[in-house]
Amino acid sequence: MNEFFRQVLFLPEQASTFARDVDHLHYVIISTAMLMATLIFGVAGLFLIRYRRRSESQATRKVQTSLFWEVLFVGSPLTVFLVWFFIGYHDFVWMQTPPPEAMDVYVVAKQWMWKFTYPEGPNSIGVLRVPVGKPVRLLLTSRDVIHSFYVPAFRVKQDALPGAYTQTWFEVTRPGRYRVMCAEYCGLKHSEMWAEVVALSPEDYAAWLREQSAGPVALRDATPGAPEREEPLVPARLAMEYRAEAPHGELMTAERGTLAERGERVAAEKGCLRCHTVDGTAHIGPSWWGLYRREERLEGGGTVVADEAYLTESMMKPQVKQVAGYALVMPSYQGQLEAAEVAALIEYIRTLRGARRDDIRPGGPVYEPINGK
Secondary structure (H helix, E strand, O other), X not given: OHHHHHHHOOOOOOOEOOHHHHHHHHHHHHHHHHHHHHHHHHHHHHHHHHOOOOOOOOOOOOOOOOHHHHHHXXXXXHHHHXXXXXXXXXXXXXXXXXXXXXXXXXXXXXXXXXXXXXXXXOEEEOEEEEEOOOOEEEEEEEOOOOEEEEEHHHOEEEEEOEOOOEEEEEOEOOOEEEEEEEOOOOOOOHHHOEEEEEEEOHHHXXXXXXXXXXXXXXXXXXXXXXOOOOOOEEEHHHHHHHHHHOHHHOOXXXXXXXXXXXXXXXXXXXXXXXXXXXXXXXXXXXXXXXXXXXXXXXXXXXXXXXXXXXXXXHHHOOOOOOEOOOOOOOOOOOOOOOHHHHHHHHHHHHHOOOOOHHHOOOOOOOOOOHHHO
């Protein structure tokens, strides 16, 4: 019956763990609506014929009913809608609560492309590779306007907002390639803003991840007439693959090291460590050591959990939520930090959550310049 309904309603394949449950609720709502519409129109037609006015002098008969029928007619639809609500709410909470073991991928949307960055270091444009049977949490943001990450086969849709992080998650049930679209009108080429999710077996995904750390080569823009410039390094075997997969001729931009290591460099380059320590030592601003997911007290009362959304807001709009005990001296980094740099900083802060004080280098991170610069 599931396959019959899916084909009758022209729904895409079910390729995630909650796609079938979403569709089942859809089937129940559609079936109930069709049944009740048929019943209502049928009864209306019957009444129209049976109780029609037969003469000019005929008076309308007064109709009285019992409390039982009133309760039945009001209670039955109310019960059905409440059942729908509780089932839908249960599924909504499930779809909005990533499992603790979920792997993270940072997603940056811009007109008109999707960029995916993995904590282990690799990043790509237009292609998101994930393992089958592993929960994947996406942390989404936008560089310009509101976009919406939509995978029909997964029944997943989540807005990407400028200057903020939102999240969604999924678990793919079968290997394959699945279309990603933007479900929020974002400009002239909105309809061309698509990507794809490539679901691999755990073994193939692990092999691909290892391959990203293999022998690097310099990747340069091959566009005719493009200025000669050095680009970050990517594996040689994948250079042509990224050229083919990136939309609108864009090339992948890779960075050296893991995302946390990039965040460490960004923190030093942007001056974050002048006010924030990484070993728990008190300073001008809250220490980053153990900060991620910690509950912080705010000036004026209330608390906030230092998750991705709050950390991003603190960088872009530090005056909105002021941590108790600290002066409001942090400037806004709106327009000064790229979305990829924000993601790197957040990943670096996350790694400090479980770090031991003795393992953290005093005086902040030490990093080497790329290509001597």
